[in-house]
Amino acid sequence: MKKHNYGTAILSAFEYLLENYPEVFVIGQGLWSPWYVGNTMTDLDKNFGSERIIDTPVSESACTGAAVGASLAGMKPIVVHPRMDFMIFAMDSIVNQAAKWSHMLGGQANPGLTIRSIINRGGEQGAQHSQALHAWFAHVPGLRVVMPSTVADARDLLIASVLSPDPVMYIDDRWLYEQEAKLGPIVELDLSKQKPLITKKGDDITIVSSGHASLLARNTAENLRKKNISCELIDLRILNPFYCDDIIKSVTKTKNLLVVDSGTTTGSFSGEVISKVIENIPIGCLETNPRRLALPDAPAPTSRVLEKEYYLKVSDIEETVLNMIAK
Amino acid sequence: MKKHNYGTAILSAFEYLLENYPEVFVIGQGLWSPWYVGNTMTDLDKNFGSERIIDTPVSESACTGAAVGASLAGMKPIVVHPRMDFMIFAMDSIVNQAAKWSHMLGGQANPGLTIRSIINRGGEQGAQHSQALHAWFAHVPGLRVVMPSTVADARDLLIASVLSPDPVMYIDDRWLYEQEAKLGPIVELDLSKQKPLITKKGDDITIVSSGHASLLARNTAENLRKKNISCELIDLRILNPFYCDDIIKSVTKTKNLLVVDSGTTTGSFSGEVISKVIENIPIGCLETNPRRLALPDAPAPTSRVLEKEYYLKVSDIEETVLNMIAK
Amino acid sequence: MEKNLKNLSNPKNFNHPVSIENIDKNILIEMIKSMILIRKTEQQLAIGRKTGLIGGPVHLGAGQEAIAVGISQSLTATDRVFGAHRSHSHLLALNPNFYKLFAEVLGKKTGFSKGMGGSMHLFDQQNGFYGSVPIVAGTVSLAVGAAMAAKMQNKKDIGLAYIGDGAVEEGVVHESFNLAKIQNAPMLFVIENNLFASHMHISLRQTSNMTARFAEANSIPYEIVDGNDVCEIYHTAKKQIDEMRDGGGPRFIELVTYRHYGHVDWRDDIDVGVDRSLDDVSNWKDRDPITRLSKSLVNNGIWTIEEENSYCEEIDNKIFAAWDKAINDPYPEQESTLNYVFASKKSKS
Amino acid sequence: MEKNLKNLSNPKNFNHPVSIENIDKNILIEMIKSMILIRKTEQQLAIGRKTGLIGGPVHLGAGQEAIAVGISQSLTATDRVFGAHRSHSHLLALNPNFYKLFAEVLGKKTGFSKGMGGSMHLFDQQNGFYGSVPIVAGTVSLAVGAAMAAKMQNKKDIGLAYIGDGAVEEGVVHESFNLAKIQNAPMLFVIENNLFASHMHISLRQTSNMTARFAEANSIPYEIVDGNDVCEIYHTAKKQIDEMRDGGGPRFIELVTYRHYGHVDWRDDIDVGVDRSLDDVSNWKDRDPITRLSKSLVNNGIWTIEEENSYCEEIDNKIFAAWDKAINDPYPEQESTLNYVFASKKSKS
Numbered sequence A, B: 001m002k003k004h005n006y007g008t009a010i011l012s013a014f015e016y017l018l019e020n021y022p023e024v025f026v027i028g029q030g031l032w033s034p035w036y037v038g039n040t041m042t043d044l045d046k047n048f049g050s051e052r053i054i055d056t057p058v059s060e061s062a063c064t065g066a067a068v069g070a071s072l073a074g075m076k077p078i079v080v081h082p083r084m085d086f087m088i089f090a091m092d093s094i095v096n097q098a099a100k101w102s103h104m105l106g107g108q109a110n111p112g113l114t115i116r117s118i119i120n121r122g123g124e125q126g127a128q129h130s131q132a133l134h135a136w137f138a139h140v141p142g143l144r145v146v147m148p149s150t151v152a153d154a155r156d157l158l159i160a161s162v163l164s165p166d167p168v169m170y171i172d173d174r175w176l177y178e179q180e181a182k183l184g185p186i187v188e189l190d191l192s193k194q195k196p197l198i199t200k201k202g203d204d205i206t207i208v209s210s211g212h213a214s215l216l217a218r219n220t221a222e223n224l225r226k227k228n229i230s231c232e233l234i235d236l237r238i239l240n241p242f243y244c245d246d247i248i249k250s251v252t253k254t255k256n257l258l259v260v261d262s263g264t265t266t267g268s269f270s271g272e273v274i275s276k277v278i279e280n281i282p283i284g285c286l287e288t289n290p291r292r293l294a295l296p297d298a299p300a301p302t303s304r305v306l307e308k309e310y311y312l313k314v315s316d317i318e319e320t321v322l323n324m325i326a327k
Numbered sequence C, D: 001m002e003k004n005l006k007n008l009s010n011p012k013n014f015n016h017p018v019s020i021e022n023i024d025k026n027i028l029i030e031m032i033k034s035m036i037l038i039r040k041t042e043q044q045l046a047i048g049r050k051t052g053l054i055g056g057p058v059h060l061g062a063g064q065e066a067i068a069v070g071i072s073q074s075l076t077a078t079d080r081v082f083g084a085h086r087s088h089s090h091l092l093a094l095n096p097n098f099y100k101l102f103a104e105v106l107g108k109k110t111g112f113s114k115g116m117g118g119s120m121h122l123f124d125q126q127n128g129f130y131g132s133v134p135i136v137a138g139t140v141s142l143a144v145g146a147a148m149a150a151k152m153q154n155k156k157d158i159g160l161a162y163i164g165d166g167a168v169e170e171g172v173v174h175e176s177f178n179l180a181k182i183q184n185a186p187m188l189f190v191i192e193n194n195l196f197a198s199h200m201h202i203s204l205r206q207t208s209n210m211t212a213r214f215a216e217a218n219s220i221p222y223e224i225v226d227g228n229d230v231c232e233i234y235h236t237a238k239k240q241i242d243e244m245r246d247g248g249g250p251r252f253i254e255l256v257t258y259r260h261y262g263h264v265d266w267r268d269d270i271d272v273g274v275d276r277s278l279d280d281v282s283n284w285k286d287r288d289p290i291t292r293l294s295k296s297l298v299n300n301g302i303w304t305i306e307e308e309n310s311y312c313e314e315i316d317n318k319i320f321a322a323w324d325k326a327i328n329d330p331y332p333e334q335e336s337t338l339n340y341v342f343a344s345k346k347s348k349s
């Protein structure tokens, strides 16, 4: 068992992949800078060479497309976008190309690249440096969407993503990097078999979440335990394709559902979760209206006083749960 | 009253705007071609000059950005994307710029452009020539998203969009163009006051839909009336910002909800509708599980036999309603 | 740098028989056969589309065959070739299997893309054809990545993208020029400059009709060639590709040409072009790459009109049979729509 | 075309006092005052950031002041100027109100963007500053559109975008060059070539260090100028802008310069640069635009060291007071987050 934080867990996944798979390479902005992506890629360029760790011009679109093309030629590229917001220039390569090539060409062309897209917000950086757009990608058939919330998943799902023959959008959030955990040796997982996980059993309410919202949910559940409320926590992990059966079972049991999401509310993935549950649970089994907590329908403000209110906090979730089910 | 089809209704909106507002201009690919955008822009270049009707290089990104900039300088531009799929190259201008400038700059800069984005599919054109991505834009705070399904809305909401001080994504679907209706004189509407509309009263089930799905829903309701099922139809019209109160009231009354959507299922706007209804209706008031009908989670296939099954038909909706509520 | 194509874009020039000097007789015959085969295949597609048997759009490249044919002579099955919406010739120049193309365009399971792609989405990786798709400029950066991969894999293969003059207006193409050069990737940018993007003449879209100015700006060695002279194309591409295989980095070749059909489907489309006249079309038909090579071959006694006629007849018969077979082939199963979404799904089933 | 900046990018050149010939004395004094004011304002921001009073990132342009100052002399309040992440000087050269800048950077309601933007989102349309935002290259096409609008409105105003050498790598900038030229829009592309995009030297990112090669490719008349010589910038921009107002279409000006601070915040950042040495920084400080103009002014008896010192003291005091005032200003109301999403919402309330 080795002590890791979320950041070093990502780093160790990179190291594992680069050591064991010569067809893995990494391309993106900031890869030769020591500070661009936190501690998640430190010294990779020095250890694996600048031909496999490629820092690039400010050309998100072509660099992403190049990774798609390299994957078609048998490589396993990882494109890094230090902020998801910058990746918006690369949408064609992701949505029109990577996600569709397998289907359009009869399953014969398989762009097995991984796009590591970092949610990087706060610090008064504002609307163009803050977005969490996972809902968009969950709406793109052909793309696997992965959002690790734990230290173990940060490492293991990155490896599984890169080894997957499909295009994967792997989304990490810098607000998760300081979590710590001891990890056992690496086991290669089959990404297509990964599903949402019940990370804590409970009876009173099911809380479904992804990424940083799952960290908030875990902390909330701790607090609520002290108030004798038992939360069942489900960490989505994989948003696309979306496997919902265990969530449905859980809600059928707890009879209460709260979904927490790091995106802005309208059109967020939280709606998908509630909808899919509601379509499938026994009618009349709920005790309360399902609820969701996500960001206001507004771009991220910069001013510290506004920013502080804008993002979700443990206390917001706690309060919502209490309002829903406190007797 | 003048007889129109959906296509000529759009054309008449363009003519009205160009005649009455010197600050209106149109920019996009195909505007000097007689066939690019059906009958919706015929001869505009000849009647209003090629300086106001600007055909462009194949540069979706810069052309959309230019429209944003022109709007900041007091113009009312309409950018035309003959297929929504091509517009994916322009996402930065739409999402990072147009949608956010008002907010980021304290409400002082208002990009009042209209982006006309055409859903243009079928005809074995496949995955890159078929997408209906309205769910993405409904998830972008700061963008108004308009989907006219009727001949009247095609005209009146285009005018309202262009006159709105906000950036508007106006989405029409070529499968709607042949609808006919008689229209009265033009009245300028305030887009910010427009809402989903109950287009047909009914008691047994609420069917919510947008764009082409609303046309299917209207045809379905006709068929079902003959089977003594009374559908209440709600045409969303405006997806962002999303006003749901009338839908909630309707479902509270009919106790059954079906949402029909032209996008692929997972992450589609249908999930948003169900979720928002479920969060807000009296608990236990539903008779059946809400359902949604949308496209399979797959890119659009080309082969005619697959394409035919892929898209929604009236019979699919009819069958679903019957399964839900036939006694 | 001079930034105008001048005579090259004038159809009244360059309509003489082409010079066949320094090309092996067998290669010349291969090339004319390949061009004829492609022309006739597309003529069949035009008919199929006109009669409604083909349900989707076909973007025909008749008049532009010399480009893919001349270049492909120097390609191997492990190169990485990418096309776009007008790519029948790009594929057929690597693999003349028109039966699989017919099947694909008809949406049949036996087609190049198993019936999942139609005319605009073609695949034949075994022969070096990595794929074509209809988003304009959508494959250019992909080809650069495939070229970068070749370098990382220590292979002598090259990446190649066929790029229209319209595609050059997409920003990602400029990013791709820079990326290919800074990476010294073995990437051949092939610009098929047919002077039009759908209805719009290049003079309405760009500030010069010579796209090679962008190669110059990115320090990519380039050549500008009569796109209807298969022999000059052959020589130029061969030299460039040899240099690339030797580690010379990216190259750029601009080929000036014209399409006989309209932008899409079977018509001449004089009706829908802005700045496309019937005169131009007919002058360009005089500059036809097949006729020009044929004349040279006959003049030089390399083959006779009789040989040409008998080859044409042979191809006509084969096309007739292949079309017939394709028409009767099965469509894909309904499950295909879901089964091909993910590779991993497919491998499980 | 020669594609290398040569001496222009070598800090050991061009460090002599600048030539002030043919510039009115008042303009010279305005320009040095403006540069000093900007420099000192940014120094205050550096301190504010270092001490933590500023919560968000600041991208300081110290060393690059001559560019905005030299150009803005020829701008009017109805021109349409767009910036990016490093835009303090772009705004202050049009409106020296550092108090509103401080307030904005501190997130206060009294700031240029009502506290909704911070350092990276600035607005002052009254003085021609249409806006700056931090998506690299995000405003370039917007500026082209504003320029097109000026033409449609029959105004003599121009559009202007400040563009970094890094931003030139974004495809949309190339689309914008073409669009501006084909539309003959009065658009001035101002390339602040400081040789770096964050940690990466231009030689690692592009095939030449001279971005004007893209102006050449798009037939846009261009000039390449020492970016630390405010007088040459003044002359060149004036000439270009006059031509543009006369309907001459787009222009391109590349200014070679260097930033004294690191990419972001207050450090020199020798630690985080790839290819940025302390030596370079110190040589570039010798080529400082303020010192070079100051020396000329003193040498020519246009102003004295004493006058400079007293101006500096005056500005120091004003900055001190403005900072103090801004620090005590109110933050925006909580409702702002929702109220500014739509213009129409705002107008209703």
Ligand SMILES: Cc1ncc(C[n+]2csc(CCOP(=O)(O)OP(=O)(O)O)c2C)c(N)n1
Binding pocket: B029, B058, B085, B086, B089, C085, C086, C134, C135, C136, C137, C163, C164, C165, C166, C167, C168, C194, C196, C197, C198, C263
């Ligand atoms: C991104 C995108 N924008 C627009 C289109 C519509 N479109 C299809 S082909 C074409 C013209 C392309 O011209 P060119 O690249 O010169 O190729 P050619 O048709 O001449 O072979 C256009 C604009 C598209 N398919 N994709």
Ligand SMILES: Cc1ncc(C[n+]2csc(CCOP(=O)(O)OP(=O)(O)O)c2C)c(N)n1
Binding pocket: A029, A058, A085, A086, A089, D085, D086, D134, D135, D136, D137, D163, D164, D165, D166, D167, D168, D194, D196, D197, D198, D263
């Ligand atoms: C689309 C996008 N990609 C990447 C970034 C990250 N980024 C911020 S500034 C910068 C460098 C820009 O360099 P340049 O344009 O030369 O401006 P300079 O910082 O030198 O003033 C980068 C890459 C961004 N903000 N936006």
Ligand SMILES: [Mg+2]
Binding pocket: C164, C165, C166, C192, C193, C194, C195, C196, C197, C198
């Ligand atoms: Mg063309």
Ligand SMILES: [Mg+2]
Binding pocket: D164, D165, D166, D192, D193, D194, D195, D196, D197, D198
């Ligand atoms: Mg720079």
